[in-house]
Amino acid sequence: MNQVTTDIEAHLAVTGTAVRRQPEGIRRTVAGGAARGAQAYLELAESRYAEALASMDAATIVEFPNTAYYLPVIHSITGHKVEKLEDMRWVLDKAAAMIPAAPAEKLWLPYLGATLDAGMAALWLAEIIEALKYVGIGVPAVQGFWLGAADDVIMRARGVEFVDGSAPGFAAVTGGAPDVETAVALAREMQQKSLYVFIAGQSRGHTFAGQLHEGGIEMGWETRLVPFSPEIFGHVYSIGFAVRAAMAFGGVKPGDYKGILRYNKDRVFAFVLALGEVDDLKYAAAAGAINFGFPTIAETDIPQILPTGICTYEHVVSNVPCVDIVAKAIEVRGLKIVVTEVPVPVAYGPAFEGERIRKEDLYVEMAGPKAAGAELTVMLDSAEVEDGRVTVVGPEIDEVEPGSTIPFGVLIEVSGRKMQKDFEPILERQLHHFLNEAEGYLHVGQRDIIWERIAKKAVDAGFRFEHVGKIVHARYHSDFGGILDKVQVTIYTREPEVSDLVARAQSLYRERDERIGSLTDEAVDTFYSCTLCQSFAPNHVCVITPERSGLCGAYNWLDGKAAYEINPTGPNQPLFKGYTVDDAKGQWAGINTFVYNSSHNYIERVNAYSIMEDPMTSCGCFEAITAILPMCNGVMTVDRDHPGMTPSGMKFSTLAGSVGGGVQTPGFMGHSKRFMSSKKFLYADGGIARLAWMPKKLKEEMRELLVAAAEAAGYPDLFDKIATEDVGVEEEVVMNYLAEVGHPALELDPLF
Numbered sequence: 001m002n003q004v005t006t007d008i009e010a011h012l013a014v015t016g017t018a019v020r021r022q023p024e025g026i027r028r029t030v031a032g033g034a035a036r037g038a039q040a041y042l043e044l045a046e047s048r049y050a051e052a053l054a055s056m057d058a059a060t061i062v063e064f065p066n067t068a069y070y071l072p073v074i075h076s077i078t079g080h081k082v083e084k085l086e087d088m089r090w091v092l093d094k095a096a097a098m099i100p101a102a103p104a105e106k107l108w109l110p111y112l113g114a115t116l117d118a119g120m121a122a123l124w125l126a127e128i129i130e131a132l133k134y135v136g137i138g139v140p141a142v143q144g145f146w147l148g149a150a151d152d153v154i155m156r157a158r159g160v161e162f163v164d165g166s167a168p169g170f171a172a173v174t175g176g177a178p179d180v181e182t183a184v185a186l187a188r189e190m191q192q193k194s195l196y197v198f199i200a201g202q203s204r205g206h207t208f209a210g211q212l213h214e215g216g217i218e219m220g221w222e223t224r225l226v227p228f229s230p231e232i233f234g235h236v237y238s239i240g241f242a243v244r245a246a247m248a249f250g251g252v253k254p255g256d257y258k259g260i261l262r263y264n265k266d267r268v269f270a271f272v273l274a275l276g277e278v279d280d281l282k283y284a285a286a287a288g289a290i291n292f293g294f295p296t297i298a299e300t301d302i303p304q305i306l307p308t309g310i311c312t313y314e315h316v317v318s319n320v321p322c323v324d325i326v327a328k329a330i331e332v333r334g335l336k337i338v339v340t341e342v343p344v345p346v347a348y349g350p351a352f353e354g355e356r357i358r359k360e361d362l363y364v365e366m367a368g369p370k371a372a373g374a375e376l377t378v379m380l381d382s383a384e385v386e387d388g389r390v391t392v393v394g395p396e397i398d399e400v401e402p403g404s405t406i407p408f409g410v411l412i413e414v415s416g417r418k419m420q421k422d423f424e425p426i427l428e429r430q431l432h433h434f435l436n437e438a439e440g441y442l443h444v445g446q447r448d449i450i451w452e453r454i455a456k457k458a459v460d461a462g463f464r465f466e467h468v469g470k471i472v473h474a475r476y477h478s479d480f481g482g483i484l485d486k487v488q489v490t491i492y493t494r495e496p497e498v499s500d501l502v503a504r505a506q507s508l509y510r511e512r513d514e515r516i517g518s519l520t521d522e523a524v525d526t527f528y529s530c531t532l533c534q535s536f537a538p539n540h541v542c543v544i545t546p547e548r549s550g551l552c553g554a555y556n557w558l559d560g561k562a563a564y565e566i567n568p569t570g571p572n573q574p575l576f577k578g579y580t581v582d583d584a585k586g587q588w589a590g591i592n593t594f595v596y597n598s599s600h601n602y603i604e605r606v607n608a609y610s611i612m613e614d615p616m617t618s619c620g621c622f623e624a625i626t627a628i629l630p631m632c633n634g635v636m637t638v639d640r641d642h643p644g645m646t647p648s649g650m651k652f653s654t655l656a657g658s659v660g661g662g663v664q665t666p667g668f669m670g671h672s673k674r675f676m677s678s679k680k681f682l683y684a685d686g687g688i689a690r691l692a693w694m695p696k697k698l699k700e701e702m703r704e705l706l707v708a709a710a711e712a713a714g715y716p717d718l719f720d721k722i723a724t725e726d727v728g729v730e731e732e733v734v735m736n737y738l739a740e741v742g743h744p745a746l747e748l749d750p751l752f
């Protein structure tokens with residue numbers, strides 16, 4: 001077995017960690033536990049495998065739903081693809097060879113290397129055990145609130161939060177807390193710190209998720225409390241998430257086990273929280289996690305593995321009471337957690353963003369389909385703004401009838417020396433996040449299509465309309481302090497004031513749209529870079545132009561400009577175009593130089609307007625991917641939410657696997673959805689007329705923008721000629737359809 005070495009020195013090289021020579025009995029117990037645990041995983045995996053073979057064909061497909069990474073832990077570390085049942089044999093044999101005999105009590109050996117191998121073997125076996133559940137062997141992976149494997153859509157969407165720092169890391173919780181109250185308190189503490197909480201396994205006869213369920217806590221990816229499995233094997237999904245991030249965002253190749261382990265140690269801030277008793281199965285799981293640089297913090301008295309001088313943190317720390325355990329874990333793993341102090345009487349943080357408020361839990365509903373509403377941010381002179389002033393015009397929350405719907409307006413007036421009118425919509429758009437992050441507050445929409453709800457429990461806790469103003473004041477200062485000096489907020493809760501605000505806002509929205517809509521790449525001499533994703537995709541650079549937003553869709557040119565003003569040394573830097581190398585392809589000397597330098601000399605040139613030649617790189621956050629369809633002489637575009645097959649012969653997840661990681665892939669390109677309607681979309685390759693296929697849902701979503709863009713390009717009836725899955729997902733079928741409807745792509749110059 002040379003994929004994962006048993007040589008301790010090599011492990012130290014990878015994890016950068018040394019082991020203190022401790023009194024022998026101590027580490028030996030962990031070693032013995034992990035070895036015995038891994039052996040137990042092996043026996044279970046073998047018997048389930050035999051059971052599967054007895055009832056189904058050896059060629060039966062085994063897979064986790066909708067992923068391009070096979071069984072991701074096995075695939076990432078060994079490069080081996082498990083596609084069919086019989087492919088598991090290889091894994092079982094490799095794992096068996098890696099499990100050391102439990103060490104004798106007297107003999108001293110450098111146990112950690114062997115322990116790490118036992119842990120890695122246990123992870124592979126856990127992955128086999130979990131994958132077999134998907135073909136009906138063992139308890140179902142998905143049942144009740146248990147979610148089982150996360151598909152690539154979830155991994156990519158959530159991975160972005162790890163990339164941009166809105167999620168500092170994840171906690172893998174094994175076992176149950178001493179009681180429901182403690183479980184709820186632990187979960188709330190981790191949510192407030194914006195951590196993802198991955199849950200599997202049980203202890204004390206309880207699961208952590210079961211306790212949260214009993215405590216009435218909403219779980220799911222939206223709330224960052226993710227119940228994988230009641231069995232300890234389910235923690236392989238946590239590792240599966242981490243290794244896929246390394247492959248999807250970091251461009252680490254499957255089989256490059258050192259790269260995978262190093263990536264996780266350096267960039268994925270995770271730890272294991274072991275609640276309750278730790279048995280051999282859990283020792284093995286903890287040993288598996290240590291391979292990735294994820295330490296275990298245990299509530300109970302288990303043997304510790306502590307660091308020596310050169311290592312960054314402890315491997316196993318025990319005897320930490322529940323009240324201290326999260327803080328200890330954060331300290332041990334070195335997580336950076338920024339908590340903005342927001343003066344509200346409810347919990348606050350991104351983990352509460354995804355919370356729903358059902359009708360029965362509702363205290364008051366604001367705006368929406370039944371009442372007027374708008375939010376507006378405007379810039380004023382400094383003398384006109386009194387920082388921190390919050391005014392409520394109309395009834396406060398305790399003066400409205402519970403269960404009613406009221407009109408609602410929020411006017412935010414700001415001033416600041418570096419503030420510009422162009423930044424108003426950027427600040428305003430953030431209200432969605434800022435307000436949603438309050439527990440018991442729901443915010444949907446923007447501008448004059450807002451729809452908000454406040455839950456009874458928030459009102460019971462003392463939440464009032466004035467807190468909306470306090471949230472905005474606190475967050476504007478913390479997030480935009482670089483451009484703002486003063487913020488005052490007026491909340492309107494009655495007519496006619498709300499309708500007056502709506503009318504005023506609508507005319508300002510129109511002005512803004514005209515100003516921004518007319519910006520072109522030619523009209524400016526400066527673009528903006530975004531290297532935010534380099535924390536996950538080290539060589540990736542987004543070049544953001546007025547007509548091409550960042551590929552995640554979250555940053556346009558104005559955002560880049562504002563972000564630079566706010567933080568001049570941050571990830572968004574002004575890029576001077578310099579002399580034009582190629583107008584049509586969108587290549588400029590100044591941009592090339594910047595991209596070359598900040599891709600660590602990896603990318604020499606980029607064409608902003610071409611998919612065929614030196615296209616822009618992709619990290620992993622793209623909203624959509626465009627790929628060529630050679631037979632159709634055109635392209636197809638598929639977005640992240642489309643799980644089905646496409647005429648390129650690949651699903652989104654497979655396509656994403658080949659374009660991500662900061663490399664240039666001619667013929668393929670990741671981009672924002674909005675970019676499809678830009679004049680610069682495939683500008684050098686024939687433009688929007690190349691667009692031959694897209695998923696129906698995306699097509700509908702983009703209808704207005706695409707129709708306008710096609711018309712501007714001289715193809716007024718193009719929209720109806722774009723095929724969808726209703727036409728078919730084979731390229732030949734699509735091609736026949738294009739011929740039938742007279743799609744303009746067939747008339748364009750050959751793509752090659």
Ligand code: SF4
Nearest residue numbers: 530532533542550552
């Ligand atoms: Fe990442 Fe590009 Fe979005 Fe920046 S603009 S966050 S680099 S995808």
Ligand code: ZN
Nearest residue numbers: 533619620621
């Ligand atoms: Zn990215």
